[in-house]
Amino acid sequence: MSQTPETRFREAGQAEREFLEEHPSYASTRALDDLRATEYERLDRLGHVYLDYTGGSLYAASQVKRHVELLSGSVFGNPHSTNPTSIAMTARVEAARAAVLAHFHASPEEWMAVFTLNASGALKHVGESYPFAPGGRYLLTVDNHNSVNGIREFAKRRGATVVYAPIAPPALRIDRAALRAELARGEPGRANLFAYPAQSNFTGVQHPLELIEEAHALGWDVLLDAAAFVPTNRLDLTRWKPDLVSVSFYKMFGYPTGVGALLLRKPMFAKLERPWFAGGTVRIASAQGDGYYLATDAAAYEDGTVNYLSLPGVEIGLGHLASAGLDRIHERVRCLAAWTLARMAAMRHGNGAPLVQVHGPTDLDARGGTIAFNLIDRDGASFDIRRIEELANEERISLRTGCFCNPGAGEVAYGLTREQIAAFFRAEEGMTFQELRGRVREAHGKEIGAARISLGIATNFADVHRFERFLDRFRDRTVAEVGTAAAPAAGHDAFRDSA
Numbered sequence: 001m002s003q004t005p006e007t008r009f010r011e012a013g014q015a016e017r018e019f020l021e022e023h024p025s026y027a028s029t030r031a032l033d034d035l036r037a038t039e040y041e042r043l044d045r046l047g048h049v050y051l052d053y054t055g056g057s058l059y060a061a062s063q064v065k066r067h068v069e070l071l072s073g074s075v076f077g078n079p080h081s082t083n084p085t086s087i088a089m090t091a092r093v094e095a096a097r098a099a100v101l102a103h104f105h106a107s108p109e110e111w112m113a114v115f116t117l118n119a120s121g122a123l124k125h126v127g128e129s130y131p132f133a134p135g136g137r138y139l140l141t142v143d144n145h146n147s148v149n150g151i152r153e154f155a156k157r158r159g160a161t162v163v164y165a166p167i168a169p170p171a172l173r174i175d176r177a178a179l180r181a182e183l184a185r186g187e188p189g190r191a192n193l194f195a196y197p198a199q200s201n202f203t204g205v206q207h208p209l210e211l212i213e214e215a216h217a218l219g220w221d222v223l224l225d226a227a228a229f230v231p232t233n234r235l236d237l238t239r240w241k242p243d244l245v246s247v248s249f250y251k252m253f254g255y256p257t258g259v260g261a262l263l264l265r266k267p268m269f270a271k272l273e274r275p276w277f278a279g280g281t282v283r284i285a286s287a288q289g290d291g292y293y294l295a296t297d298a299a300a301y302e303d304g305t306v307n308y309l310s311l312p313g314v315e316i317g318l319g320h321l322a323s324a325g326l327d328r329i330h331e332r333v334r335c336l337a338a339w340t341l342a343r344m345a346a347m348r349h350g351n352g353a354p355l356v357q358v359h360g361p362t363d364l365d366a367r368g369g370t371i372a373f374n375l376i377d378r379d380g381a382s383f384d385i386r387r388i389e390e391l392a393n394e395e396r397i398s399l400r401t402g403c404f405c406n407p408g409a410g411e412v413a414y415g416l417t418r419e420q421i422a423a424f425f426r427a428e429e430g431m432t433f434q435e436l437r438g439r440v441r442e443a444h445g446k447e448i449g450a451a452r453i454s455l456g457i458a459t460n461f462a463d464v465h466r467f468e469r470f471l472d473r474f475r476d477r478t479v480a481e482v483g484t485a486a487a488p489a490a491g492h493d494a495f496r497d498s499a
Helices: 005-022 024-029 031-038 041-045 061-072 084-103 119-129 151-157 176-184 211-217 249-253 266-271 311-324 326-346 385-394 407-413 418-425 433-444 461-472
Strands: 111-116 137-141 161-165 192-197 221-225 244-248 260-265 282-286 291-294 356-359 370-375 400-402 450-454
Touching: 005 024, 005 326, 005 461, 024 031, 024 326, 031 041, 031 311, 031 326, 061 311, 084 111, 084 260, 084 311, 111 119, 111 266, 119 151, 119 221, 119 244, 119 260, 137 151, 137 176, 151 161, 151 192, 161 176, 176 211, 192 211, 211 221, 244 249, 249 311, 260 266, 311 326, 326 356, 326 370, 326 461, 356 407, 385 400, 385 450, 418 433
Parallel strands: 137 161, 137 192, 192 221, 221 244
Antiparallel strands: 111 260, 244 260, 282 291, 356 370, 370 450, 400 450
């Protein structure tokens, strides 16, 4: 029998009371409920449950309003000049740059902030400019975003050795002993780069920031991918000193898209070697003289003209994040994630079999609000992740499915060995993720791909409670009963390796 709205309301109220008893510190985040009711009121007005903050955060209404008012009330020109509109825009660009450094407590005496298209653009700068060479090494953890994995292609082309440091199931954390052994293999005096994420975009695992100094002590440079970490955690670059940091602003505060940053310490700026120059990156260049002088500041890596009309939106967004309170956001996400993980762990079919398989830690010890999972039917078979998303869509619940641009964490989570997965990458014709899923299932009887939720600034208890009720729909059901998702339209790969 279906429940009445009154019954559902009473159940939700009781669940929230129990939640508040379990997590009393949640009360300290109540200011975010006011923010939800004003800045993000469209969520409730349109009936959305948004659980894809690792894919991209949501923008506040005031961010867009303030940006539009600024643009409509001013005249801005390309900053590469000294006319009045250019000077006005240059001031805004540099104010945004200063705001970025201030947000991360990065002294301008020690750090530069380079504006890029996104975090991937920042990482591409590292790949093409880091002085990889024979005898040097590129060490990265198996748990990494593909934009960090992609740097290996630059390293290999220049003769550097590429090595992956393993992660250990079931928590999918870095194997510290194996990592120390790999760091010890770096030859002193060579260009050795170690890259890892502060927070996994697959599992939410927060890898230790102490690894930065461990690597430095053995002569390594360190690249920290902070894109998934900084939306709900404070990164203090006074305390932690990686050499390079990648961030993406839409993942922090939703708007504007198309802007990220590479934060680099000035000694690293001197070490990097740009393979080309472009408009804006040089102080001066000559065609007939066949020469150029690269800019000596962040502009050296800002190819062409920066996305200058969007950059005031970065300063506005950082201000919004500061006003909301990053520590407050962190605490709210921590409480909601803890409750959600506990409820997922408690879900059982009538025969006692678990409904939910969480990939990574099942508690809040050094993990964030990103949760990857599979749903298992009462007979032990995995529900089709595309069908899960399809059914979530019907209820206006936004979650994400796939491997999230992080194949390494997924391969370990699904129990695939190096040899098993490598066999699928020897063919010349290539394949889609959906085709790979089918071939792995056929060859090894294993499912790959997961569903993922992620919590953020506007998430409240009603969202996670509604998500719990959605999961409950799968209890005591089989894969055959729930079915599989409709095939995507021809030419459309619904499972491109999405972040």
